Ligand SMILES: Nc1nc2c(c(=O)[nH]1)N[C@H]1C(S)=C(S)[C@@H](COP(=O)(O)OP(=O)(O)OC[C@H]3O[C@@H](n4cnc5c(=O)[nH]c(N)nc54)[C@H](O)[C@@H]3O)O[C@H]1N2
C-alpha cells in the first residue's frame with residue numbers, strides 16, 4: 001500500500017491509500033479524511049481518460065504530438081503565445097510550466113473563475129486568508145453555512161457539524177435538517193451582514209474589548225450600517241426582520257463559526273461581500289477567538305514561498321480573446337465550458353491558429369484543440385497538495401508509470417531544452433523548498449506553520465496587525481427579473497466526471513419537468529430543459545457548474561477587485577419555447 005493525496009479542486013484534500021489493482025481508499029487515521037473518499041476518487045479508475053495524443057484530429061504517438069507542439073511554439077513570436085491554466089489539479093507542480101512561458105516572454109492568463117473576488121476582501125480586512133478547518137469548526141457551538149454547501153463540496157466537514165446549531169443562508173434549501181434556513185435573495189449578502197451588525201449594535205451586543213484591542217475602522221463601519229434604514233436592508237436581502245431576529249437569538253452568547261463559500265461572491269462587488277461578513281463577525285468578537293471564526297476558501301499558499309511565482313505579460317483569465325494569439329496552450333482547464341460567455345469563447349478558440357490542450361479527459365476544449373496531449377494523473381508524477389479547506393499538506397509520490405502521457409514538469413523541461421533555457425530543478429527540489437518555507441511536521445504529517453495557534457488568535461496580517469473594517473462601498477445593478485445562480489453537483493467536479501444539465505426552476509412558475517424555456521440575460525439567450533426544484537426561492541433559477549450551456553448567457557467582465565468572474569451579476573428573463 002502506498003499513500004498519496006487527492007489532487008482535485010476541493011476543500012477536503014483527502015489522504016488516499018493506493019494498492020495496485022484495487023479501488024483507491026481514504027486513510028483512516030487522517031484527521032480530516034477519516035477513512036472515506038467521495039465518488040470522484042472511489043471510482044477514479046472507472047472514469048474514461050484521454051489515452052492517445054492527437055494532432056489535427058489524428059491519433060499519433062506522444063512524442064510526435066510533443067514535437068508538433070514544440071514546433072508550433074517555435075514558429076511564432078513569444079507575445080503571440082498564451083498560456084492558460086485551469087484548476088483540474090491543484091498540486092504545487094502544476095505551476096512549473098509558468099517558468100517556461102514567463103522566461104520565453106509569452107502571455108499568461110491571470111485572474112480567477114473561482115474565489116479570488118471574495119479572497120480580495122478577506123485579505124483587505126485580515127491581511128491573509130487563513131482557513132477554518134473541520135478541526136476548528138468542531139470547537140464552535142453554532143455553524144453558519146453562508147453560501148457554501150458542504151453536503152456537496154466539503155463532505156469531510158459534516159462530522160464536525162454533529163450536535164451543533166446549524167444556520168443556512170442560501171437561496172436554496174440545501175440542508176433539510178438545519179435549525180434555521182434563511183432563503184436569502186441572491187446578491188443580498190452584504191445587506192444581511194449590515195443588518196445583523198445594525199441590530200446587534202442597537203442591542204449593544206458588540207464586543208467592545210475586541211474592537212478596541214484588535215481592530216481599526218469600526219467608526220466608519222458603524223456609519224455604513226447606521227446609514228441605510230433597517231427596512232431597506234431587509235428588503236435588499238429579501239428576508240423578514242423576524243428571520244433575522246431568530247438567527248441572532250440562536251447565536252447570542254455562543255461561539256460561532258461562519259463558513260462562507262463562493263456563492264456569495266459571484267458578483268461584481270465580490271470583495272465587499274466577504275469584507276462585510278468578516279466585519280460583522282469581527283464586531284462581535286467572532287474572528288480570531290477560539291471556537292469562532294470565518295472560513296472561506298483559504299489561500300493554501302499562505303506563509304509559503306511559491307517557487308513558480310513569475311512576472312510575465314498578462315491577459316484576463318475571465319475574458320481573454322484567444323483569437324488574438326497564434327498559439328494557445330490550455331493546461332488542466334476547460335475554458336470552452338467554464339469561462340463566462342462560452343459561445344464567444346468557443347468561436348474565438350475556433351479562430352485561433354493553434355490550440356494545444358494538456359489534460360486528463362476529453363472535454364469541450366479538447367474538441368477544439370489542434371494538438372491534444374494526455375496529461376499524467378496524480379498517481380503518475382511527483383507532487384504536493386496544500387488544501388484550501390484545512391491546514392494539512394499531503395505528498396503525492398509517483399506510484400504508477402505511464403509512457404503515453406506527459407507531466408507538467410516533463411513539458412516544461414522539454415520546452416526549456418528546446419529554447420536553450422536553463423532546465424527546471426527537480427520536482428523533489430521544488431517540493432522540499434516549498435515545505436521548508438512554511439510547513440512544520442507534527443506526528444508524521446506536514447502542517448502549515450501559520451496554524452500553530454488558532455487562526456488570527458495572536459495577530460491579523462495587515463500592516464497594523466489589526467482587523468480593518470469595511471468602510472465604504474458602491475453597489476449598483478440595474479434592471480429586474482429572475483436570478484440565475486450556480487452551484488456544484490455531487491457527482492461532478494465542475495466539468496469533470498458526470499455532469500448534470502437541467503435548469504432547476506421553482507415549482508411556483510408552473511412548468512412541467514422536461515419542458516423547454518428560453519432564458520435571456522443582457523449577454524445572450526439560450527434554451528434549457530427544466531426540472532422543478534422545491535428548494536428554490538420563487539425568483540431564482542439554478543444551474544450546476546459543468547452543465548452544457550451553463551455559461552451561454554453569463555457576463556464576461558471581471559469583478560471590481562480580484563480579477564474574478566462575476567457569473568451571477570445579472571437578471572434574467574424567461575419565456576416558454
Ligand atoms: N462535488 C463537487 N465538489 C466541489 C466542486 C464540484 O464541482 N463538485 N467544485 C469545487 C470548487 S471549484 C469550488 S470553488 C468549491 C465551491 O464550494 P461551495 O462554495 O460550497 O460551492 P457552490 O455550490 O458553488 O456554492 C455554494 C452555495 O452558494 C449558494 N448561492 C448562490 N448564490 C448565492 C448568493 O447570492 N447568496 C448566498 N448566500 N448563497 C448563494 C448556492 O445555492 C450554493 O448552495 O467546491 C469544490 N468542491
Ligand SMILES: Nc1nc2c(c(=O)[nH]1)N[C@H]1C(S)=C(S)[C@@H](COP(=O)(O)OP(=O)(O)OC[C@H]3O[C@@H](n4cnc5c(=O)[nH]c(N)nc54)[C@H](O)[C@@H]3O)O[C@H]1N2
Nearest residue numbers: 086087088089332333334338359360361375486494495545
Ligand atoms: N457558470 C459557472 N461557471 C463556472 C462555475 C460555476 O459555478 N458556474 N464555477 C467556476 C469555478 S469555481 C471553477 S474552479 C472553474 C473550473 O474550471 P476548470 O478549471 O476549467 O475546471 P474543470 O472543468 O474541472 O476542468 C479541469 C480540467 O483539468 C484536467 N486535469 C485534471 N487533472 C489534470 C492534471 O493533472 N494535469 C492536467 N494538465 N490536466 C488535468 C481535466 O481533464 C479537466 O479537463 O469553473 C468556473 N466556472
Ligand code: SF4
Nearest residue numbers: 006010012013014038
Ligand atoms: S472529497 Fe474532495 S479531496 Fe476527498 S476524494 Fe473527494 S474530491 Fe478528493
Ligand SMILES: [Mo]
Nearest residue numbers: 009113114115
Ligand atoms: Mo472553484
